[in-house]
Amino acid sequence: MQRSRRDFLKLAGVSALGLSAGTLGFLGEGAQAADALPSAADFAKPAKAKQWGMVIDTAKFDDALFKKCIDACHDNHNVPKIEGKQEIKWIWTEDFEGSFPTERPAFLAEAQEHRKYLLLCNHCANPACTRVCPTKATFKNDEGLVIMDYHRCIGCRYCMAGCPYGARSFNFRDPGEFIAKDKLNLQYPHRTRGVVEKCTFCVEKLAQGKLPLCVEASGGAMVFGDLEDPKSEVRKVLKEKYAIRRKPDAGTDPSVFYIL
Amino acid sequence: MYNGKYIIPGLIIFLALVLFPFIKGAGLGPLKVETEKPKNSKECVLKTEKMRDVHMVLLNEWRDDVIRNGKRVYTNESGKQFNMSLTNTCMGCHENKDKFCDKCHVEVGVNPYCWNCHNTSPLKKEGEK
Numbered sequence: 379m380q381r382s383r384r385d386f387l388k389l390a391g392v393s394a395l396g397l398s399a400g401t402l403g404f405l406g407e408g409a410q411a412a413d414a415l416p417s418a419a420d421f422a423k424p425a426k427a428k429q430w431g432m433v434i435d436t437a438k439f440d441d442a443l444f445k446k447c448i449d450a451c452h453d454n455h456n457v458p459k460i461e462g463k464q465e466i467k468w469i470w471t472e473d474f475e476g477s478f479p480t481e482r483p484a485f486l487a488e489a490q491e492h493r494k495y496l497l498l499c500n501h502c503a504n505p506a507c508t509r510v511c512p513t514k515a516t517f518k519n520d521e522g523l524v525i526m527d528y529h530r531c532i533g534c535r536y537c538m539a540g541c542p543y544g545a546r547s548f549n550f551r552d553p554g555e556f557i558a559k560d561k562l563n564l565q566y567p568h569r570t571r572g573v574v575e576k577c578t579f580c581v582e583k584l585a586q587g588k589l590p591l592c593v594e595a596s597g598g599a600m601v602f603g604d605l606e607d608p609k610s611e612v613r614k615v616l617k618e619k620y621a622i623r624r625k626p627d628a629g630t631d632p633s634v635f636y637i638l
Numbered sequence: 639m640y641n642g643k644y645i646i647p648g649l650i651i652f653l654a655l656v657l658f659p660f661i662k663g664a665g666l667g668p669l670k671v672e673t674e675k676p677k678n679s680k681e682c683v684l685k686t687e688k689m690r691d692v693h694m695v696l697l698n699e700w701r702d703d704v705i706r707n708g709k710r711v712y713t714n715e716s717g718k719q720f721n722m723s724l725t726n727t728c729m730g731c732h733e734n735k736d737k738f739c740d741k742c743h744v745e746v747g748v749n750p751y752c753w754n755c756h757n758t759s760p761l762k763k764e765g766e767k
């Protein structure tokens with residue numbers, strides 16, 4: 379993990395240049411992704427872990443960085459843009475009360491009170507969503523990722539009722555109509571009407587030994603690694619900084635930590 | 639035979655209906671469908687005949703391997719490795735769904751819903767023909 383992180387930082391510098399060049403030309407993230415197709419060789423060195431986890435340094439975020447991280451995810455994963463109650467979101471923001479409703483601090487410090495928090499699926503160690511899925515469409519894999527087999531999802535939405543964090547969205551309509559054609563990432567499928575979708579911790583990137591897209595886009599404000607490995611980057615950060623999780627009393631053991 | 643005058647003609651009509659497709663197809667050669675061959679690749683994941691028979695099974699196995707077992711590389715009989723991906727591997731070579739997949743699917747009247755989610759080509763914009 380340590381080595382790959384160092385490599386990542388080097389890479390991040392170079393790709394930041396590439397990114398800024400891309401945005402000059404009005405290219406979305408999706409359009410930039412349309413280069414060489416991933417081949418078998420790209421999956422030769424997957425990143426491995428027992429339980430992937432994430433630490434989010436909330437003080438480092440502003441609106442621009444939120445947008446950058448959210449766009450990196452949503453554009454690359456073909457997440458449709460729908461307003462209102464039928465919104466589909468893999469990663470989104472919320473205020474303190476919405477993010478940590480069980481904290482209930484009296485006289486909360488202003489900085490924390492006015493801050494927004496980046497939310498996504500917690501890839502819980504003890505997820506509620508997978509226990510209620512009648513078809514095992516959603517399940518926890520051996521790297522601690524909670525992922526979906528959309529082919530098996532019958533759209534019953536039990537998982538959405540089960541998740542205490544609102545991390546799942548249902549496709550009430552055909553999502554294809556709500557993805558801008560010029561933004562479509564052709565190398566990644568979109569979903570269909572009648573299935574539930576959510577963040578995957580970029581399982582397809584980890585399989586290529588890369589970091590999740592939001593973590594890459596955050597420029598260091600998010601740290602990613604194996605929570606079960608005491609030498610991992612996330613564990614190092616957690617050793618030094620006090621971090622909280624969303625609704626710990628729900629008993630799902632979330633894997634996303636927030637430094638306030 | 640009791641009620642034979644109804645039963646025998648009934649049986650004949652029934653057999654005629656059931657056997658009609660076989661009688662009509664007798665003497666015709668095997669079904670031939672012309673599909674567009676990939677321009678930039680000669681070798682498929684499996685041999686053509688095998689692929690014709692089991693591509694749907696292979697895709698199901700790929701899906702389970704990728705999603706459930708985290709296995710993403712497929713090695714075929716001749717040792718060549720492939721990324722197990724309908725969108726990026728299959729459609730990367732067969733870039734025109736309407737000139738390849740649809741040809742047979744339409745001919746035999748099956749309507750798989752792969753493309754409700756999987757893009758019809760990883761290389762160009764959807765909607766382009």
Ligand code: SF4
Pocket residue numbers: 498499500501502505506507508524540541542543544545546576630
């Ligand atoms: S946050 Fe919700 S959807 Fe994600 S693993 Fe936990 S219970 Fe499941």
Ligand code: SF4
Pocket residue numbers: 510511512513514515516530531532533534535536537538573574
């Ligand atoms: S909506 Fe899909 S993933 Fe969720 S519980 Fe039902 S079948 Fe499982």
